[in-house]
Amino acid sequence: MVLSGCAIIVRGQPRGGPPPERQINLSNIRTGALARRAPQSQPDQKDTPDEPYAFQAREFLRKMLIGKEVCFTVEVKTALGREYGMVYLGRDTTGENIAESLVNEGLATVRREGIRGNNPDQARLCDLEDQAKASKKGMWTEGGGTNTIRDLKYIIENPRNFVDSMHQKPVNAVIEHVRDGSVVRALLLPDYYLVTVMLSGVKCPTFKREADGTESPEPFAAEAKFFTESRLLQRDVQIILESCPNQVILGTVLHPNGNITELLLKEGFARCVDWSMAVYTQGAEKLRAGEKSAKERKVRIWKDYVAPTANMDQKDRQFVAKVMQVVNADAVVVKLNSGEYKTIHLSSIRPPRIEGENKDKDKRFRPIYDIPYMFEAREFMRKKIIGKKVNVTVDYIRAATSSSETSTIPAFAERTCATVTIGGINIAEALVSKGFATVIRYRQDDDQRSSHYDELLAAEARAIKNGKGLHSKKEVPIHRVADISGETQKAKQFLPFLQRAGRSEAVVEYVFSGSRLKLYMPKETCLITFLLAGIECPRGSRNMPGGMQVAEPFSDEAMAFTKELVLQREVEVEVESMDKAGNFIGWLHIEGVNLSVALVENALSKVHFTAERSSYYKTLVSGEEASRLRKDKIWANYEEKKVEEVVHVMEEKERTANYRAVYVTEITDTMHFYTQDVETGTQLENLMETMRAEIAAQPPVEGSYAARRGDYCIANFSADGEWYVFCLSVTCTFVFDYREIVPSTRLAVIPPAFSTRTLAAQATEYTFAYIQVPQDEDARADVVDSLVRDIQNTQCLLNVEHSGVTCPHVTLQFADSKDDVGLSLVKEGMVMVDVRKEKHLQKMVTEYLNGQESAKTARLNIWRYGDFRDDDADEFGYKLKK
Template sequence: MGVKTFKIGSAAGISNDRKSSSCSSTSKASQESANLPEPFPSPRIPPLGKKRLANVPPSDYSKMVLNQAKVKSVLSGDSLVLTSVENPDLERILSLAYCTSPHLRKEGDEPFAFQSRDALRKLVVGKVVQFQVLYQIPNTKREYGLVFLNDGTKLPEEMIKEGWLKLREDAGRKEDSESALQQLDALRLYEATARSEDKGLWQENGGRIEVQHDMGNPESFLDTWKGKTVDGLVERILSGDRMLVRLIVAPTQHIQVMTLVAGIRAPATERVNPSNGQTAPAEPFGNEARRFVEERLLQRNVKIHILGLSPQNQLIASVIHPKGTIAKFILEAGLARCTDFHSTLLGSDMATLREAEKRAQNAKLGLFKDHVVKNNGAGGSLEATVTKIFSADQIFVQNKAGVEKRINISSIRGPRPTESSEAPFRDEAKEFLRKRLIGKHVRISIDGSRPGTEDYDAKEVATVTLNDKNIGLQLVQEGWASVIRHRRDDTDRAPNYDDLLAAQEKAKEEKKGMWSGKAAKAKQYADASETVQKAKLHVGSLQRQKRIPAIVDFVKGGGRFVVLVPREGIKLNFVLAGIRAPKSARNPTDKSEPFGKEAHDLATRRLSQRDVEIDVYNTDKVGGFIGELYINKESFGKILVEEGYATVHQHSAEQSGNSKELLAAEKRAKDARKGLWADWDPSLDVEEEEEYQPANDDEVTQIKREKDYRDVIVTQVNDDGKLKLQIIGTGTSALETMMTQFKSFHLNPSNSTSLPGPPKAGDYVAAKFSEDDQWYRGRIRSNDRTAKEAEIVYIDYGNSEKIPWSRLRPLSQPQFSTQKLRPQAVDAILTLLQFPTDGDYMKEAISYLNHNIANRELVANVDYTAPDGTLYVTLFDTKSQNLNDSINNDIVALGLSMVPTKLKGWEKGFADVIKSLTQSQTEARQNRQGMWEYGDAYED
């Protein structure tokens, strides 16, 4: 007899039409489970009547074709599911000739049904065998035949010898060949021997097994079996991660349950919708995943390590093959993905599965054939200082270069304000993080990023560690943060994600933090600075205490703060005693005083959200508390003065008792020319302003006025009366030459480079002026990200405007830099003029200045240069003959300005000028000029 592998063909009784073929992957054989009634009659009822018996073709071994196939599974002790060796999708069922076995039934197995099937399973499943089809039932197309194993074992002969099969009562007919009848005689002899020896199903008792087809009460089942490993037998594979498993909990007690393979999610297979009968196609690699598991586990003995239940009460377990967990192997093949939902059940074993998945991703196998390995780029790790705690999951850090960025801690979320069960814990969670991180040096490992959009800023997620301790993990362990459930394709996650999930489960079990179920009482701080009266109620108590523990909640400026005093339950506005720090801009339209921003930045860097100590001395007129603030036992007022970012207010310092320390710090700042003292000249030390009282002629000490005449052009008059000047000379000549080159440079299309990113306040840029569409040097004063507009100050002319980002270019060319030629527009103030506060009079004054001095060549006497470089000037027409014939005097004479009542120290030396201006002012008042038209403007 020749041997050949079985194939589609009429000889096998199979149609060549693949859609209708019983060999297709959706054949009934592949859908039937071993626990269901078998597709042939019970041996107690002869399957063939006398009428049908004549239609069964007689058996003749000598004429039978020998085929080859692989045994996929066995349905019972007498039926096998065979697959083509060449094409595993092709299946056929072969029943062993002349015999029958007990039935496996859902309502209850017949005695020895499982043992009979198991004996055949152990002999043939997974093996390549040879078989002969002896006969076929015409109506059912069921094939009956013989099976030959490579070791010489023959079936059904071996099964009958061991007593696991019985011969059918109708076996053997006159039409059968002599060789067939001889074979039947041999089988009857084997059956008689097995019966006499009480083998197999011929035993008198012990053949009944109790099979339970569900878990009963899932929670009770889990209480009994969770964490235990049970012997199992895989009955059916539904998909790569889902199978029907027979749990052998005792020799005579089995439980069949649907089981999910822990740690993985495989794509769905082709399936029929029971509601409409339509076939839903398989997801990509769904059928391949099922076949992968079938080839390794179907009807194989496994170990089932029981872990938990799914939300649908399906069993979740590790399915362990003798070579290891099947989850690892299917992941390595790229036919499944890790699922985060099982991480807490698997614990440390989840890491092994993630490594397997990563290997498949790197090899681009299966589901990961298009996988792109995400590269966070160089500099994915940095050392930084925590400058601000924004929330329990967001912090601000600053690197060594002083660049600040916001960091979201990877894979965690602090208590959400929109969740009523979490919101009360927000302050506690934030405080937990503040105490551990603020001001500390941490390591930031970038795990992912999201580029900025019009609606959202760029976002970086990172693992934050302090002294090798993972901060995100600590937050989760204490119940102050929950773990984000990432999307399947979201790779921007913490590398210790599984540890975070496990920590969250433990925190929930121990009812920590926001899992306690007890709503925390939010800390309420009464505002002691809300009114002057409230401040007075608290100041006495605070004055009696020394070094009161406090927290700087907000930095308003270099010397002003909002401070929380936990033990008193109050918050207060706190002002540093004995010093004056320059004001910083509160919004983009404001202008900081010189070094106001630097003072503010230093205070923010050193004090924001820090634990400090305060001494309270007094209150001010608006409910603020005046006192001393200590950071790390050191006076911050002294620090600010020593850095040159504040001056000492001697009277206040003497009252506070810290004048000696502050004055010494100020002297060190002056000597080092720091900050405000960069251009300090001891001879021009500014005194406090004093009330000016006009003196009699004989009481005025005449001081010779310095003459420092300069030719100037007034290029800009601001709405507050301040000016921008160009000093005519080498600078303006160089500017003319530069502007010629500058315009030519920007006319060249090759130089039309846009800004590399959104501009920042303080940046120098090239800007296209809206009135003439020419390019000029400028500086960003403020920026509107929503409108994508920037306010530009043209540094060589002093005017400003708002223009779109599209009209900006980088000022990166060395030949046009401010180092090559400093900005030509300088700040100037008209000496000894105080403009009116009334809007109409102010507009009239500005209109006069624009019509009479703007864009004119004039002569300016520089009376004084302020520390920030601002020039105090008296302007003259080029034809003026004396110092009193000034434009300043003309403005006063027209009632457009007044002489100030309080003078700065240097102004007191200008007695002759003050006298002249006062005379002009007196005449203007008498003549009801300008602001004096309704009387004395000082009365307002």
């Protein structure tokens, strides 16, 4: 750097970091002082202007020396450490003498006081000065050089207007100071504006000022500053002034050898900054490419960088898939070549939503129709990509999040976020440009974002400017869609209209099973449940009053077939009739294919006798016959019936009494209880001791385990400080004992030698058979207290009586007396009998009912009131009428 016409700063070659600097003052000459701005802390002082020819002398040296090698000799060193000497251009003293050149050009005067006559260097300087005077060079010209004083402008009254007046055209400038790698002080020519410019689109590590006034550099801050200084300081450059938000001037510095912004990124000295990239005029994609290059090479600030998809195979990062469903404006379900279904979320966009409203209060709330522009966004996606092949590029995996009990934020499962394109069009960008989605703003250090994030921001800016969709000032579209699914009266009124209409257009909104669908009728703006006519499709599993109904064979395959063929497609329907529940029955066609016929032909459904009166009956029968001959799917085990009658003798099922010893470990407030088998007690204790010894020898690292629902892992139990195996859910159900809510930091991976393969989960949940759980809280609490006193932490005998919805129903016997625990509760008048209808259980039911009658006669507990009838019992509790 050239400080003035007679002072320069030099430094050696860098070795392992920025080299030390050294100031050299030229001996025996004097040049004019440059302008100096008054300290802002002292408003009474005024700015000092240039002395004549001071700036010209500085410029003479700057153009001669900056970036060049010089040789210097130190002649005098003052007590304050200031060094005076001679500077020569080049590597030795044979080069051009800088002081002599300045004097010869009339840009410096010679210090004649104290001249020693025997010093040839001083004598030569005097001769050169006399020659310059005679030739009237530089400061020796007539007029005194007042025209060489600059009109420096330190303050710009309206920076935004100033930047706009430049019209983003390159302005000649000299970089006067480098604050850090991405902030410089520049002298704009020819008007001498001194401005601070922040490089658009990037940010380098900075120097933080501490409370004591010292500066502490962030990692690589000094290296980044040196990188910029060594290339730009006091160089002639061009600056494009691009924007001025909040009085900060953003710009791009162009040097003949390149663009410093892009170089900083490529060498790992800077990172991209979203808020200022939008104004970068040289192409934001170049900045992203430079940053990506540095990340891949892990240089400088990216030395510890791990890409969001670093652990994924190439085939998992980029693949082609078929869109099966548009879940939301930012999520689709695709089918991979392997046949697997996968949910893909569009990176970095947010679908329309309602802010600050508790939608759970209104059960009628339907997001697809009630949230403004949600329906338009879904329809845009559906029409563009449903059923089509798309290119998927995974950008990042968003980890699963769980909500706390006090938080209103919902829990989200792990999300695969990707850029989805079709025909070269980015679906997310198209959505944002239509105003059907907004772009998510991230923290600067959050690298989990779309690989086309800048294009998304630009698309959103266009949508805002043009007032599209969510950014429109017009009234939001309202969709009044009537849902008549299951509404028998409304369906009856609507049925004649649909029957007369013949084929009606519809969109399949949901597939319940292979033959049961939910349709949206666009012209009628209503939702209906639609059953396929003429076929009998395998039923899937469902909850029934008596428990879970098991799915019939090939029910899942039938539903998958229907989904792939018609879900969210535009179809035509012919309504023939309706059932008593208000569901319409008829035929569904898609691109000339009758769905009922297609299911039968693919051996996923049978022909129903009701099809005989239909015009499609022959087609259905021929399709069924062909499937039957192939013995495909539902016909795989089909055998022709023999003519002679086959009589099946159904054997009466008997109750099985196979009691085994168990240890009751816990009783819940709902009268469910957990047991452990006595047989495996010793094996469990040995396994736990071995596992705890291994954990003590090699304790797990706190917080290293990423918890996922359903995982088996180990947790530290607060009651005794020991480690137990448990299955992760909302609360932690310990496989070998109790329950507790624990923070994720107390979880760890289960050692492989102690997994549930070695020993199955020992804590098994049961409930009592033949008795009803009191609905009244006080009555139930009394029963639970009695059970805790009698059987908790004791050994009993257990027999499974029948299955249940959530757990098996069992009877318990006391180990010593062999008395039935549930029957004892009935005889004490604490619970009522749950009457089962199964024939093989009638003996036990009769015994329980006899016990209940004895409790009634003795007027015990719930039967303590006098006159009553069985139907006086309130179904919501044991509160009887007097």
